[in-house]
Amino acid sequence: MNTATMGRTREEKTMAKYLLLKHYRGGPTPTVDFEPMDQWTPEEVDAHMQFMYAFQARLEETGEFVDTQVLMPDGAFVRYDGEGRPPVTDGPFAETKDLIAGWYIIDVESWDRAVEVAGELSAAPGPGGTPINEWLEVRPFWGGSATVTE
């Protein structure tokens, strides 16, 4: 899917919701090669946390914030295994290369604005204050309403 179709005009709508998915590692060419956070200096950890609070505060201030959650690294895959049998579980896969760490949900006027916000988030400081440049996956939500659709 190219960015042109992502930015399609939703003429009947004012705002659209997007998920900014934080993959701990992963993305087209993973850029995250720094140490886990417990190896950072306390000041570096604080700076990172401060950035995250400020980022959320900015989104709240602009009226674009919807939700954010951080996921614990454990958990498991689960699936149905037939009538009368308990579901099958598999995992946890804490060592997996691509671990979804959490998300933001934003409500913004355009795809371009969603990309701009994701760009800001990706600049969160890492060791030495350098931006971590992590890849964020930006995914539009389907809207639910369909008034003019016939």
Add this chain to the structure above:
Amino acid sequence: VNEALLRDLVPAVIGILVRRGADFASAEDAVQEALIEAVRVWPDDPPRDPKGWLVTVAWRKFLDATRADTSRRRREERVEDAPRPGPVGSVDDTLQLYFLCAHPSLTPASSVALTLRAVGGLTTRQIARAYLVPEATMAQRISRAKRTVSDVRLNQPGDVATVLRVLYLVFNEGYSGDIDLAAEAIRLTRQLAAMIRHEEVAGLLALMLLHHARRPARTDPDGRLVPLAEQDRGRWDTRLIAEGVDVLQAALARDRLGEFQAQAAIAALHADARTAEETDWVQIVEWYDELVRLTDNPVARLNRAVAVGEADGPRAGLTALAELDPALPRHTAVAAYLYERDGDPETAARLYAEAAQSAASLPEHDHLLRQAARLNARLRR
């Protein structure tokens, strides 16, 4: 407490407070607080004059808030010196609020939020739920919008077209949460139409009524979209259709055509057909020609291609479609429909599946997916 009746009074009461010397943002807050008190007090102690009650209570709330803010002492003195109120609010006050809330300096989302609160009298929580965002987010949007228009005088002439665009956006947001935004948009447009004689206000009201009349038939009991041609026309609201047609005819008689009147005329022609087969597609194409002439809107051209496909056959529709930008929303869905009608289910199935990927809403996505599945199942047989 009849909440809709109560909310009808909101813009006039804000207008009165502003004319007594309150700034718009504080007046609006004070009226919201008065509304909350009305909902609490009225059931046991209904006022003889609801509007007078709201003005008195809102004015007291405004004074309380102003006094509480000691840094605004000087403004308080000015307010205390203000002359006592004259006759109660006019139509002009309400009209000015419509213009203010749709001020060109506001983004569409801000205009919508501010209109729903200051003109519609909805609470921030209700608006937030309708747009599926946290209450704090919506509160922020509204207070930013108020700041943006804080220097705008309430007596400046506004542009009706911007107001109509905002009301149309509210209408298209449809129904989610516990607030029916389509019904609310109709209420606000009806109120506007009662205040000013303007063909396009009437046109938009007619369009909304005619669209809303079909809503019961637009989804089946499982929530699936039902296309116009397959709708049970017995479930259309004939009262709303009759009203919409009346409003439209009165507007058209004034002979100042605009895009909303043209759209309403198309909706009226659909409403007029007892069966899908009886639809007067030739006249609908003519109205789309008018609409394209008036707006040069690519979406109008796309819809025109559909109408041409019905009036002159799918080949003609595909020819009309070929002249349009394939990146237009719903272009692929229209192509799929026309290819199926032209007897090419393979191409149609492929295009329906493709169109589903870029649908504008989830119900539309599901509908297009089912169309693709239906054709693919037939092709396998």
